[in-house]
Each structure stands twice: as structure tokens, then as C-alpha cells.
Amino acid sequence: MPSTKLQIEALDATFGARIADLTLTSIDDDTFAKLYAAWLEYGLLVFPGQFMSRAEQIAFARRFGALEFELAALSNVQEDGTVRPDDNEDEIIKVLKGNMGWHHDSTYMAVQAKGAVFTAEVVPTRGGATGFADMAAAYEALDATTRTRVEGLRAHHSLYHSQAKVGHVGQLGSHGVGFDNKGGYSGYGFHDGPVSVRPLVKTHPETGRKNLLIGRHAYDIVGMDAEQSEALLAELVEFACQPPRTYHHQWQSGDAVVWDNRRLMHQATPWPMEQPRVMWHSRIAGDPVTEAALTA
Numbered sequence: 043m044p045s046t047k048l049q050i051e052a053l054d055a056t057f058g059a060r061i062a063d064l065t066l067t068s069i070d071d072d073t074f075a076k077l078y079a080a081w082l083e084y085g086l087l088v089f090p091g092q093f094m095s096r097a098e099q100i101a102f103a104r105r106f107g108a109l110e111f112e113l114a115a116l117s118n119v120q121e122d123g124t125v126r127p128d129d130n131e132d133e134i135i136k137v138l139k140g141n142m143g144w145h146h147d148s149t150y151m152a153v154q155a156k157g158a159v160f161t162a163e164v165v166p167t168r169g170g171a172t173g174f175a176d177m178a179a180a181y182e183a184l185d186a187t188t189r190t191r192v193e194g195l196r197a198h199h200s201l202y203h204s205q206a207k208v209g210h211v212g213q214l215g216s217h218g219v220g221f222d223n224k225g226g227y228s229g230y231g232f233h234d235g236p237v238s239v240r241p242l243v244k245t246h247p248e249t250g251r252k253n254l255l256i257g258r259h260a261y262d263i264v265g266m267d268a269e270q271s272e273a274l275l276a277e278l279v280e281f282a283c284q285p286p287r288t289y290h291h292q293w294q295s296g297d298a299v300v301w302d303n304r305r306l307m308h309q310a311t312p313w314p315m316e317q318p319r320v321m322w323h324s325r326i327a328g329d330p331v332t333e334a335a336l337t338a
């Protein structure tokens with residue numbers, strides 16, 4: 043059977059493409075190879091109307107590599123079907139709100155994630171888009187002085203730090219292994235291993251392009267005082283996450299996306315939190331050869 047020719051429609055940004063008319067659960071290896079090449083080129087692929095089952099999502103994510111974790115719900119719906127109270131107390135709501143800051147996934151772990159498959163099951167009537175931002179294009183858009191300034195700098199990355207900034211005091215062990223007893227994503231990342239240190243400018247292991255590696259988990263650039271470091275990191279995020287380097291995906295139920303976490307940052311955005319929102323996240327593991335944290 044001949045492999046499918048991909049109908050790739052570039053998004054109106056420096057990255058990203060929409061691929062309709064493809065059923066992800068039934069693509070052959072040749073088609074997947076083309077899809078993987080498109081993923082490296084575009085950084086984000088959007089596939090409307092997939093309605094994958096949980097097992098199908100895990101199987102699709104595995105085609106990109108080993109998984110850091112198979113599937114986690116990013117959801118404000120409780121076991122009894124009611125919506126979690128937006129009362130500044132609920133631990134999972136605090137994590138969902140923390141995710142509204144721009145970030146790369148798992149930079150606070152020993153190995154940064156390669157990417158993620160993310161799907162929508164229940165979407166609110168408005169809001170709740172996921173934003174993506176292109177850190178390769180951002181690096182290339184920096185002026186020469188700033189490029190020189192950031193080259194060679196290293197920052198610490200910690201989920202304790204990023205959650206504390208949104209008023210959430212994360213505690214080791216407070217969330218078991220990081221998922222609640224129904225597999226919901228809660229405090230994954232509150233670990234007692236060494237604090238990761240990562241370069242601000244990183245070369246993509248598969249494309250060779252340089253990108254900024256910044257976002258909400260980054261703090262305390264080595265050799266700078268905390269204030270200076272905070273100011274520089276904030277300035278870089280502010281500059282980087284602007285059109286045409288951003289795209290916000292407004293979800294329809296059944297949509298699937300897969301992004302390259304080595305290149306893109308992402309963010310959740312607000313929605314009326316009395317409305318249910320249920321998303322499923324499969325995290326593709328980074329290669330320890332290229333995505334491991336540096337030693338401080």
C-alpha cells in the first residue's frame with residue numbers, strides 16, 4: 043500500500059502546521075516517517091477530529107520515542123463528576139494555573155522532555171486555548187548584543203520555584219509519585235534530586251538549530267544576582283513570546299496535537315473554571331545524551 047501524502051497546511055506563525063484528513067491510529071511506517079520529518083520542521087502538528095482512545099494515544103506517542111509518562115489527565119473534573127472548586131486551595135487547580143506561564147516541560151527533571159501528544163476530550167465553551175511559542179525563531183530574532191549576552195549562560199530550573207511564584211508551595215511526597223489515585227496530573231516534578239541547571243541557548247539535537255531555553259521554571263542564572271537574573275529571564279520571555287512566534291490553539295473535542303518540547307514553549311490559558319475541561323497528555327522522554335541537565 044503506498045504511504046499517504048501529507049496535506050500540510052502551515053499555521054500563520056513561524057512554526058506549526060495543521061494536517062487534516064489523516065487518521066493517526068492507522069498510518070503506516072512510511073507515512074509516520076514523513077509525519078516525523080514534518081514535526082521536526084514545524085515543531086507543532088495539529089490534527090483535528092481524531093478522538094483517539096487512551097490506548098491509541100499512548101501507542102501514537104510511542105512512535106516518537108520512549109515515554110516519560112504514558113498518559114495524564116489535565117482536568118478540573120473530580121472523580122464524582124463535579125468540577126474542582128476554584129478556591130485557591132485545590133492543589134490540582136494550582137498546578138493547572140501554574141501551567142498558564144510559558145514553559146518547556148520537564149526542564150526541572152534530570153532529563154528534559156522531547157515532546158508531548160496532547161488531546162482534548164471535554165472543552166469549555168470559551169477560553170482554555172493552549173499557546174505555543176517558537177524559541178528557535180526567538181533566538182534568531184534576538185539582536186546581536188543580546189545573543190552574545192545569553193550565549194554561555196546557565197539557569198537553574200525547578201518546579202518548586204515556578205509554583206511558588208503562583209502561590210503554590212509544592213511539597214515532596216504530597217502527591218505520591220506525581221499523579222493522583224485516578225491518574226490525574228498533580229504534583230509531578232516535586233522531587234528531591236539535584237536542581238537542574240540548563241543552558242539558556244541550546245542546540246536542537248535533530249535539526250541543529252539553536253533555540254532559547256527559558257520559561258517559568260528557570261531562575262537564578264549562574265553568576266548573576268537573583269534580581270538581575272529575574273529581569274533578564276523575564277525580558278527574554280516577553281520578547282520571545284510575541285507574534286509571529288506564537289500560536290494559540292482553540293480546542294475542539296477530539297483534536298490532537300504533538301509538539302517538540304526542545305524547540306517550543308507552551309502555556310495554558312484561562313477559561314471559566316466552573317466549566318469542565320478534560321485534556322490528556324502523553325509525555326515523550328528526552329534523550330539523556332542531549333536533554334540531561336548540566337552539573338552546576
Ligand SMILES: [Fe+2]
Pocket residue numbers: 141145146147308
Ligand atoms: Fe506543560
